[in-house]
Amino acid sequence: MRVDWNPTNYQFAWEVVGQYRFWLLEGVILTLKIALVSMAFAMVFGLVVALLRMSPIWPVRTLASIYISVFRAIPPLVFILWMYYGVTLVTGLNIEAFWSGVICLSLQYAAWLAEIYRSGLQAIDKGQREAALSTGLSRTRAFAKVIWPQAWRIIIPPIANNFVGIIKDSSLVGVIGLNELMRQSQIATSLTFRPFELYTAAMVIYIVLTLAIARMASILEQRAARSLRVQTRRVPQNAPSIRSAA
Amino acid sequence: MSTVPTASTDALLELNNVHKSFGHIEVIKDVSLKVRKGEHVVIFGPSGGGKSTLLRIMNLLEVPDSGTVTFQHRVYFPHSGNLLDKASRLQQLRSQIGMVFQRFNLYPHLTALQNVTLALTDVKKMSRRSAREKAEGRLAEVGLQDRMDHYPAQLSGGQQQRVAIARALAMDPKLMLFDEPTSALDPELIGEVLGVMEKLALEGMTMVAVTHEMGFARRVGDRLVFVSGGVIAESGGKEVLTNPQQERTKAFLDAVL
Numbered sequence: 207m208r209v210d211w212n213p214t215n216y217q218f219a220w221e222v223v224g225q226y227r228f229w230l231l232e233g234v235i236l237t238l239k240i241a242l243v244s245m246a247f248a249m250v251f252g253l254v255v256a257l258l259r260m261s262p263i264w265p266v267r268t269l270a271s272i273y274i275s276v277f278r279a280i281p282p283l284v285f286i287l288w289m290y291y292g293v294t295l296v297t298g299l300n301i302e303a304f305w306s307g308v309i310c311l312s313l314q315y316a317a318w319l320a321e322i323y324r325s326g327l328q329a330i331d332k333g334q335r336e337a338a339l340s341t342g343l344s345r346t347r348a349f350a351k352v353i354w355p356q357a358w359r360i361i362i363p364p365i366a367n368n369f370v371g372i373i374k375d376s377s378l379v380g381v382i383g384l385n386e387l388m389r390q391s392q393i394a395t396s397l398t399f400r401p402f403e404l405y406t407a408a409m410v411i412y413i414v415l416t417l418a419i420a421r422m423a424s425i426l427e428q429r430a431a432r433s434l435r436v437q438t439r440r441v442p443q444n445a446p447s448i449r450s451a452a
Numbered sequence: 453m454s455t456v457p458t459a460s461t462d463a464l465l466e467l468n469n470v471h472k473s474f475g476h477i478e479v480i481k482d483v484s485l486k487v488r489k490g491e492h493v494v495i496f497g498p499s500g501g502g503k504s505t506l507l508r509i510m511n512l513l514e515v516p517d518s519g520t521v522t523f524q525h526r527v528y529f530p531h532s533g534n535l536l537d538k539a540s541r542l543q544q545l546r547s548q549i550g551m552v553f554q555r556f557n558l559y560p561h562l563t564a565l566q567n568v569t570l571a572l573t574d575v576k577k578m579s580r581r582s583a584r585e586k587a588e589g590r591l592a593e594v595g596l597q598d599r600m601d602h603y604p605a606q607l608s609g610g611q612q613q614r615v616a617i618a619r620a621l622a623m624d625p626k627l628m629l630f631d632e633p634t635s636a637l638d639p640e641l642i643g644e645v646l647g648v649m650e651k652l653a654l655e656g657m658t659m660v661a662v663t664h665e666m667g668f669a670r671r672v673g674d675r676l677v678f679v680s681g682g683v684i685a686e687s688g689g690k691e692v693l694t695n696p697q698q699e700r701t702k703a704f705l706d707a708v709l
Contacts, residue, residue, distance in 0.1 A: 336513055337557035337616075341571035341623055342547025344539060351570060355561050 219400055223407045226394040233390030234411055240376045240386060244311035245369050251312060252319030259324055277317035283378045286310045290382040307379035315372055319365065326361035327353060359430035366423030370416045387411060464489045464627055464658055465510060470519030472505055479505050481682040487627065492653050493660045494673035498704060501680040503662045507631050510660065511549040512542055547575050550620030554632040556612040558604040564591060564615045565600040568622045590618040594648050610641030617648055628652065630661035666709060669693065
């Protein structure tokens with residue numbers, strides 16, 4: 207007995223993907239722009255939050271920890287809509303859609319990244335810092351020259367996971383009218399009535415982007431490993447990784 | 453308890469009436485100790501007695517709750533001045549005091565040579581070239597001239613500890629602190645580290661060593677300090693080992709010898 211895998215006799219029209227290739231390319235470019243800018247902000251801000259989270263002053267520590275809990279708990283889609291439609295209405299600020307999206311993704315990913323930084327930094331034996339301080343290095347220099355290079359190597363993989371996450375979550379900013387890859391495919395679909403072909407193309411593109419990031423991460427990791435022959439203590443894998451979009 | 457420290461002229465480092473608690477546990481109870489230039493002080497005693505904490509107070513890796521820490525007639529604790537001032541004074545103190553740790557604490561991402569040059573270029577602001585020359589000299593002194601480009605993971609424990617000693621010596625310290633430098637070593641590797649320490653002592657380096665190596669204590673120690681329960685229970689010359697006055701010292705020595 208033959209199982210019909212295409213019971214509706216659907217006639218594929220893959221040529222629409224070719225016809226809309228520049229349209230999709232535009233979407234990819236905006237997706238990458240949003241993801242890169244958000245990731246850059248999130249990496250810097252996340253490190254600040256991580257350092258505050260480890261502060262010896264308890265109110266600072268508590269504030270950082272509240273920040274992390276709150277921003278990890280909000281679904282990104284809700285946050286984006288709230289920021290673009292809600293906050294602009296209340297404050298009268300006219301924030302561009304691009305920056306609304308970037309602010310939301312940065313703030314949320316900073317919270318995830320902060321916990322990754324923290325786990326990486328805490329995995330470094332405190333004797334390392336003491337040794338550096340005992341030779342007269344300042345706390346800042348001890349961090350920059352001794353702690354950070356060791357922690358960085360450990361956190362490359364989870365950071366790359368978050369970059370993948372930010373690319374996927376960038377598909378949500380389509381709802382506020384940003385023509386990133388997801389929204390471009392959506393518009394093309396409404397013009398051609400070819401959802402299968404166009405969304406397949408979008409998925410393939412997301413997969414390619416993800417694989418490219420994974421490749422870059424492993425190159426970075428190998429480079430870091432070359433200068434750090436010894437296996438530092440592994441970070442417990444409770445560090446957040448890829449999350450599904452909204 | 454709050455006597456004004458009267459630094460005698462020959463004291464390099466002076467602790468006066470130092471107290472330190474961790475939580476509710478007082479680990480150092482009103483300890484005063486003077487280290488003279490060229491002197492070799494050996495601190496020994498049961499674990500948990502406060503030996504390491506006492507040593508770490510000397511370069512203020514551990515900040516005491518009260519008392520004074522004086523180095524070369526300058527008071528480093530209690531701090532005065534603003535925060536920036538305090539940080540730079542701490543750096544100044546530590547760059548003059550070398551410390552060797554029980555678990556070596558070499559930087560795993562740097563070669564033996566880079567481990568030694570880091571503070572030279574960073575703290576002493578030496579050029580990379582002269583830092584390198586100096587580091588090579590120090591590593592040669594501890595017998596590691598052919599291991600300079602190795603990473604710590606490629607070295608034995610004894611070699612790692614000798615790199616750590618070279619790292620501390622490269623700063624031209626006026627005082628060396630050793631915190632159980634041989635406790636993490638395999639028995640056959642202890643000798644090479646003790647050998648380097650004895651050579652240093654012979655060259656006149658001022659040192660304070662926390663150690664369980666009673667043979668080393670007997671050979672090198674000018675002053676033996678028995679620390680137990682957060683206080684200096686007994687202190688003196690080699691007679692502390694041969695003819696202890698306190699029951700606690702006697703019991704400890706009976707157990708380890």
